[in-house]
Amino acid sequence: MRSYSFTLNGRQVTVQAPADMPLLWVLRDLLGVTGPKYGCGVGVCRACTSHLDGAEIQPCVVPVADCANRTVTTIEGLADGDGLHPVQQAWMDCDVAQCGFCQPGQIMAATALLKRTPRPTDADIDAIENICRCGTYARIREAIKKAAESGG
Ligand code: FES
Numbered sequence: 001m002r003s004y005s006f007t008l009n010g011r012q013v014t015v016q017a018p019a020d021m022p023l024l025w026v027l028r029d030l031l032g033v034t035g036p037k038y039g040c041g042v043g044v045c046r047a048c049t050s051h052l053d054g055a056e057i058q059p060c061v062v063p064v065a066d067c068a069n070r071t072v073t074t075i076e077g078l079a080d081g082d083g084l085h086p087v088q089q090a091w092m093d094c095d096v097a098q099c100g101f102c103q104p105g106q107i108m109a110a111t112a113l114l115k116r117t118p119r120p121t122d123a124d125i126d127a128i129e130n131i132c133r134c135g136t137y138a139r140i141r142e143a144i145k146k147a148a149e150s151g152g
């Protein structure tokens with residue numbers, strides 16, 4: 001066990017963990033941050049999608065040792081203060097969620113896409129690999145376009 005410190009959603013945290021413990025386990029089991037969901041644990045379903053130094057990651061396949069002294073953002077840290085992030089607002093406006101399980105990961109993937117590509121095409125949106133068992137893909141596409149129009 002070693003000690004790892006990183007910035008999580010704007011605050012400094014330190015955890016004692018094995019170097020190879022996946023960040024998702026650290027977030028959910030050690031730090032009580034449950035927005036990133038556990039689906040497959042092997043980097044495929046993308047329910048856990050979060051950001052490391054502003055870029056999309058799947059924390060189920062990122063060892064905590066790789067996050068030392070870096071910045072981790074989960075869905076809990078996306079909004080600035082009490083207001084919703086523009087992508088979250090677009091999600092609400094388009095009533096995207098069904099069961100909701102995949103949605104934190106979907107929103108974090110969409111936010112990362114809009115950062116890379118502020119005006120995404122349908123092909124750009126379809127390249128998002130996050131799985132939704134409820135099939136909300138059409139509303140996800142609508143919400144991403146709405147967020148892009150609002151500068152999200
Ligand atoms: S839990 Fe499926 S990609 Fe992380």
Ligand code: FES
Binds near residue numbers: 134135
């Ligand atoms: S809203 Fe149910 S899995 Fe996506």
